[in-house]
Amino acid sequence: MPTKTETIIANADELDICKTFECGQCFRWKAEENGSYIGVAAGKILRVRSEGGNIVADCGDDAGFWHDYFDLDTDYVVASSLFAEPEYLKTCASYGAGIRILRQEPWETLCSFIISQCNNIPRIKTIVDTLCAMYGEELAPGLFSFPTADRLAPLSENDLAPLHSGYRAQYILDAARAVAEGTLDFEELLGMDSAEAFASVKRLSGVGDKVANCFMLYGLHRMDRFPVDVWMKRALKAHFPENYDPTVLGDFAGLAQQYIFYYARTQEGAIRN
DNA sequence: TTCCAGGACCGGG
DNA sequence: CCCGGTCATGGA
Numbered sequence: 001m002p003t004k005t006e007t008i009i010a011n012a013d014e015l016d017i018c019k020t021f022e023c024g025q026c027f028r029w030k031a032e033e034n035g036s037y038i039g040v041a042a043g044k045i046l047r048v049r050s051e052g053g054n055i056v057a058d059c060g061d062d063a064g065f066w067h068d069y070f071d072l073d074t075d076y077v078v079a080s081s082l083f084a085e086p087e088y089l090k091t092c093a094s095y096g097a098g099i100r101i102l103r104q105e106p107w108e109t110l111c112s113f114i115i116s117q118c119n120n121i122p123r124i125k126t127i128v129d130t131l132c133a134m135y136g137e138e139l140a141p142g143l144f145s146f147p148t149a150d151r152l153a154p155l156s157e158n159d160l161a162p163l164h165s166g167y168r169a170q171y172i173l174d175a176a177r178a179v180a181e182g183t184l185d186f187e188e189l190l191g192m193d194s195a196e197a198f199a200s201v202k203r204l205s206g207v208g209d210k211v212a213n214c215f216m217l218y219g220l221h222r223m224d225r226f227p228v229d230v231w232m233k234r235a236l237k238a239h240f241p242e243n244y245d246p247t248v249l250g251d252f253a254g255l256a257q258q259y260i261f262y263y264a265r266t267q268e269g270a271i272r273n
Numbered sequence: 274t275t276c277c278a279g280g281a282c283c284g285g286g
Numbered sequence: 287c288c289c290g291g292t293c294a295t296g297g298a
Contacts, residue, residue: 024279117280123296124279166294171281208281229279261279 006056007063009048010072015055016098017048020070023099023262025218027112027125028132028146041069042105043137043145071100071221079223079252080259088239089256095267096259101223106186107179108146109219110201113211114171127163131172134162149179171206178204186220194222217254226253235264 002008009015017037021029029039036049046066048057059066067073076099083093111131116124128146135151136144153176160169178184184204189197197220202212213227226246228236236244249256 113279116278118278118293119280119295120278120297122278127295164295167281167292168294206281210280214279227279230277231279265279 002051002054002056003058005058005060007059008054009057009059009063009066010055010070012050012053012055013098014076015070015072015100017050017055019096019099019262020102023096023258024121024265025258026102026104027121027128038143040139040143040145041102041108043139045139045143069103071103074100076100076255079255082250082252083256083259086240088235089260092259092263093256096262099255099258099262101221101255101258102218103221104218105146106189106215106219107149110175110179110207110211110215111146111149111152111172113214113218114175114204114206115165115168116214117168117206117208117211119168127165130163131160149176152176153180168206171204174205175207189220194224197222198225217257223254224251226257228257229261231261231264231269232257235260235268 018031021031021037021039026039029037031037032047034049036047038045038047040046042065044062044065046057046059046062048055050056057066076097080093080097083089112124112128115127115131119127132144132146135147135155138144152172155173155176157169157173160172163169165172175184179186184201189200192200194216198212198216201207201215202209207215210227210229213225216222217225217227224247226249228246246253246257
């Protein structure tokens with residue numbers, strides 16, 4: 001039974017919290033022993049769980065924020081109906097039903113995907129967690145906000161040494177400084193067309209096509225972006241026509257990408273790393 | 274020991 | 287334009 005303070009935020013068909021949190025788009029939601037998840041976004045804490053076909057959560061005064069965060073105004077069934085071919089994509093879309101592309105904070109997304117490069121997901125999570133614990137704000141015992149760019153900008157590479165993020169430390173600092181100084185302005189990016197915003201974020205050191213696309217998709221919710229990483233390269237080579245152009249997938253290409261990534265990693269990847 | 278991970282960058286051909 | 291080497295780290 002939902003507790004007195006919990007409300008139903010979605011049904012379990014339209015929002016699968018396990019798939020959504022584990023599909024590789026975010027790094028900070030934690031599974032708890034009882035099957036619920038707890039996470040922080042924009043300095044707000046949420047515990048959410050599946051209960052009798054519904055997704056319930058204690059949203060407090062932030063129901064609107066979380067409704068938006070989970071992108072509940074988008075019809076994913078209609079979007080997924082566009083992924084009819086090839087057969088492999090159809091399989092991935094069916095397998096990933098319930099995944100939603102979260103509307104994450106731009107800075108957290110940019111920083112997290114800078115860390116993600118040439119790295120594996122468990123270690124990305126460890127680095128991001130350490131970053132938050134060291135320089136975020138403790139909102140509740142053991143729960144930290146993502147540190148602001150202003151907080152990170154004045155730090156040195158040595159200050160980030162405990163992260164063991166390797167050569168990515170300088171990239172993190174460069175990005176934090178660009179945001180803190182206003183060289184990179186997320187409000188400005190929101191007003192730009194995709195190509196322009198893409199070019200702007202790529203000016204940062206350590207941000208190439210792939211990281212920029214992840215930022216656009218997860219941080220700016222440009223659902224047409226199609227990040228290509230090693231998993232996607234393998235899947236494209238194995239299951240799609242030669243020289244396949246993902247732009248044919250249209251306005252929701254990024255969602256197709258997420259279905260493929262999740263399927264490839266959980267079904268085809270021998271080890272979940 | 275070597276290979277790999279949601280890459281980016283730089284040099285040379 | 288494409289290619290190989292390099293970057294730092296930890297797990298398999």
